[in-house]
Amino acid sequence: MNRVETLSLLARIALLAAAAYSSARADNLNDYPTAARVDYVFGCMKANGETQHSLEQCSCSIDIIASIIPYQRYVTAETVLRMAQVRGNLGGEFRSTEQAKAAVDDLRRAQAEAEIRCF
Numbered sequence: 001m002n003r004v005e006t007l008s009l010l011a012r013i014a015l016l017a018a019a020a021y022s023s024a025r026a027d028n029l030n031d032y033p034t035a036a037r038v039d040y041v042f043g044c045m046k047a048n049g050e051t052q053h054s055l056e057q058c059s060c061s062i063d064i065i066a067s068i069i070p071y072q073r074y075v076t077a078e079t080v081l082r083m084a085q086v087r088g089n090l091g092g093e094f095r096s097t098e099q100a101k102a103a104v105d106d107l108r109r110a111q112a113e114a115e116i117r118c119f
Contacts, residue, residue: 060118
């Protein structure tokens with residue numbers, strides 16, 4: 001194999017690797033199920049007015065959140081926030097653990113970034 005053929009082969013391999021990386025990265029950014037995104041947008045719109053403008057802002061917001069934290073971390077934080085509202089020992093368990101606090105803190109930081117960029 002001559003030098004030109006070798007360079008051509010290396011260029012094709014690099015392009016394939018870049019395409020695979022981009023595809024994998026896009027999959028990671030889009031790991032939020034549609035129902036979870038819609039649920040977030042509905043709640044956000046309820047809190048911010050049910051207008052076309054709030055739809056755009058809330059859609060932007062969940063996209064930013066999805067780009068910052070993985071879906072599993074989002075689910076953990078949402079679960080903690082919902083369960084922390086339960087009275088008694090069960091709710092207390094969700095309010096007091098370090099893992100729960102860390103997940104909620106991650107979500108809050110992502111929401112703050114989304115607020116800055118979308119609202």
